[in-house]
Amino acid sequence: MTIATGATELAEPSSKDWFGHPRGLTILFLTEMWDQFSFFGMRALLVYYMTKQLMIRQDHSSYIYGLYSSFVYFTPLIGGVISDRWLGRRRAVILGGAIMAMGHFMMAFEALFYFALATIAIGNGLFLPSLASQINQLYGADDPRRDSAYNIYYVGINLGAFLAPFACGTIGELYGWHWGFTLAGIGMLIGLFTYLAGSRYLPRSNGATTARIATPDSAAQVSVYVLLLAVIGIVVIFRAAYEQSGNTIALWADTGVDRHVGNSLSIPMTWFQSLNPLIIFLFTPFIVAYWTRRARAGRQSGSVTKMALGAFIVGGSYLLLAGVAQIGGGAPANWLWLVLFFLVYTVGELFILPVGLGLFGRLAPARFAATAIAAWFMAAFFGNLAAGAVGALWTALPNPEFFAVVGGFSGLAGVLLLALSSWAGRVERSARQEPR
Secondary structure, eight states, X not given: OOOOXXXXXXXXXXXXXXXXXXXXXXXXXXXXXXHHHHHHHHHHHHHHIIIIISOOOHHHHHHHHHHHHHHHHHHHHHHHHHIIIIIOHHHHHHHHHHHHHHHHHXXXXXXXXXXXXXXXXXXXXXXXXXXXXXXXXXSOTTOTTHHHHHHHHHHHHHHHHHHHIIIIIHHHHHHOHHHHHHHHHHHHHHHHHHHHHTGGGXXXXXOOOXXXXXXXXXXXXXXXXXXXXXXXXXXXXXXXXXXXXXXXHHHHHHHSEEOEETTTEEOOGGGGGGHHHHHHHHHHHHHHHHHHHHHHTTOOOOHHHHHHHHHHHHHHHHHHHHHHHHHHTTSOEEHHHHHHHHHHHHHHHHHHHHHHHHHHHHHSOGGGHHHHHHHHHHHHHHHHHHHHHHHGGGGTSOHHHHHHHHHHHHHHHHHHHHHHHHHHHHHHHHHHTSOO
């Protein structure tokens, strides 16, 4: 696929790097950190707000949660096209961030609940692909730092996700859900101001083009598109399991886990949502170092092979909970089992989600970057729809059976990715030799 447009120009090609990477990566890192603070801060409260404040039935709240989460990842497909073709990435980030902040503040009013969810999803559609698609523009085609940049960016995503349940979750539980939603909106504004303040370190090209998008002009490019579509389809299955962490796992933390420490202290249920990003901070450096050593030794695994391993590990985390629930016989499980679940779950996540984002970022046509990144998030759209339907089984199945079913979805995704991995490796190697 080719698009005729001008070459990207970096804002300060001669400026010193920060932390071994272009300064623009730090700006994108911090902007995304505050965006995710607002998103996960609201998400940490959402299920509890619906079931405890709005008195919505659990199965209905699960469908609402799934629909909202899915449309958060559907709107980037439309927003990516708007960004690539008309607005440009900078204007799309600014407009999207402002709309999202407004939606978070609207969550503070019960009467605006559904309108607020829709507003956040619309703003995210412009914001999400337009921000992440700027990473590639910071590096030359042969810059070896480009691959690790996506892992670093993923840490930024999870830094915001780590802080959000402690801040928004605690405020929401202690002082009222509406104050927690308001704090999430403030976080979004901080992210927007960070982006504006650091814009001089970002690519000057806004990414917009009115050129006609041509059809693929080589067999290698056709194979790339087929591969990316296949990965999207399989990751949909994986996300039906993965997205339960903010839905049914949050409900289990409330009703199925003994959260007491000692005789008087009880761990707030929203705090467990911070375990996932915390473990990402702790384990990402080790996993990246492991991959680097294997690459230097000529034993680097392909991206899809890594993703298959991640799906198997996440499936194992749910089978762990199935065993704990079965052995417990309905009695509340010790909170340490939930900690162990998140440990295994998060290690698996590190092998699949940032790797998949990097795969789309590397193989995407250079002038079609925001739309291609948005296509990756389409897996999250359909996956969250599936996760909402799966989550509705929470009240219909005993806990051990439910967790086993969820683990089966992730295991199936692993099998399919493993079957795809050999061909995917050949496509990746061929794509490196194609002009983009």
